[in-house]
Amino acid sequence: xxxxxxxxxxxxxxxxxxxxxxxxxxxxxxxxxxxxxxxxxxxxxxxxxxxxxxxxxxxxxxxxxxxxxxxxxxxxxxxxxxxxxxxxxxxxxxxxxxxxxxxxxxxxx
Amino acid sequence: xxxxxxxxxxxxxxxxxxxxxxxxxxxxxxxxxxxxxxxxxxxxxxxxxxxxxxxxxxxxxxxxxxxxxxxxxxxxxxxxxxxxxxxxxxxxxxxxxxxxxxxxxxxxxxxxxxxxxxxxx
Numbered sequence: 001x002x003x004x005x006x007x008x009x010x011x012x013x014x015x016x017x018x019x020x021x022x023x024x025x026x027x028x029x030x031x032x033x034x035x036x037x038x039x040x041x042x043x044x045x046x047x048x049x050x051x052x053x054x055x056x057x058x059x060x061x062x063x064x065x066x067x068x069x070x071x072x073x074x075x076x077x078x079x080x081x082x083x084x085x086x087x088x089x090x091x092x093x094x095x096x097x098x099x100x101x102x103x104x105x106x107x108x109x
Numbered sequence: 110x111x112x113x114x115x116x117x118x119x120x121x122x123x124x125x126x127x128x129x130x131x132x133x134x135x136x137x138x139x140x141x142x143x144x145x146x147x148x149x150x151x152x153x154x155x156x157x158x159x160x161x162x163x164x165x166x167x168x169x170x171x172x173x174x175x176x177x178x179x180x181x182x183x184x185x186x187x188x189x190x191x192x193x194x195x196x197x198x199x200x201x202x203x204x205x206x207x208x209x210x211x212x213x214x215x216x217x218x219x220x221x222x223x224x225x226x227x228x229x230x
Contacts, residue, residue, distance in 0.1 A: 035216040037154075044204055044220035045154065056218060073215030087152055092215035096170070098144070 002027055002094050004101035006087075012109040019076040021104045023089035028069045033093030036065055036074045039103075040085045048087075049074065076106075082107050110217045111135040113205045117206030120137035120196055121166040129224055131188040136216030136219075139163075139183035142208035144217060145190050147226075157203070171203065173199075195228045202226075 001101035003026040013019055023034065032052035037045040047056040052072055062077040076083055089101040117129040129145070146158040158169045158179040167179055178191040188205055202225050206217035 033216075044222055045217075047188070047216065047218050050209070050216050050218075052113070090216060091153075096156075097168075097213070098146075098159070098215040100154040102153050 001096060002029065002091055002099060004089055004099060006089055006092060006101035006104045008104060010105045010107060014109045015079050015081055017079050019072040019074075019079055019083070019087075019106060021068055021076075021087055021106070023067075023072040023074070023101050025070045025072070025091060027094070027095050029072070029091045030093030032068050033091060034065075034067070034072050035087045035090045035092065037090065038083075038085045039088065043049075045088065077105075081108075110218075111207065113207065113219060113221030115203065115205050115221045115224035118203065118226045119197045120227045120229065122230050123196060123228055125195055126191070126193045127195060127226060129192065129203055129226070131221060133137040133186045133188065133207070138181075138186040138208070140211055142211060142213040143181060144206045144208060144213070144215075145188075146204045146206050146217065146220075148204070148223070149153075149198075149201045152201075155201075159208065159213040160188070160214065163215060166212055168213060169204075172218065173221075192226070195226075197228050200226060200228045218220065 004086045007022045034052045036049040043088040112134045114132045145157040176194045180189045195213040202223040204223045207219040
């Protein structure tokens with residue numbers, strides 16, 4: 001069973017800074033089937049990235065995903081005030097499919 | 110505009126049943142697989158169940174297998190989750206989520222706002 005571990009648990013940054021969020025899998029994620037979601041308080045999650053590096057429809061290009069195998073990264077190049085939220089990674093290539101990481105909270109410093 | 114609207118949540122005693130519904134609009138419902146994903150208060154996301162466009166492929170998380178049943182009615186553009194033998198640990202916000210493909214690919218491009226299920230005596 002694949003387990004996804006996200007780090008750090010909380011990341012404190014200022015608007016304009018660069019954010020780097022990590023997602024590590026306990027075993028290789030098949031075909032880079034990894035997604036990233038953003039969730040703001042009181043809202044449903046929003047798909048940001050799929051296939052490890054493809055941006056979903058309407059997602060600004062300051063969001064980028066990279067990685068393969070067991071190590072994946074979500075990068076936000078220049079933080080906007082609306083980017084402060086919780087971010088989840090999810091693998092969908094191996095059984096049990098659809099498993100999520102525990103989340104990284106991106107907070108304003 | 111894609112819209113997913115969940116309903117049917119509420120307070121229920123342990124061991125009882127509840128049926129959730131999700132009304133879909135803004136896309137061709139029977140072209141896509143659909144899922145239920147839940148989030149316990151203050152916790153992370155957990156995939157619960159998924160169903161293919163024609164109900165031919167269905168899956169459940171181990172935590173709900175044998176107790177929950179997913180179904181869909183394409184004529185009504187609706188998704189359902191029948192939850193039996195509810196436990197306290199089933200307490201969560203239940204989201205309806207649209208898959209990217211007709212058969213479950215297990216990532217979700219649209220989500221509803223959720224319906225809250227509280228299991229307590």
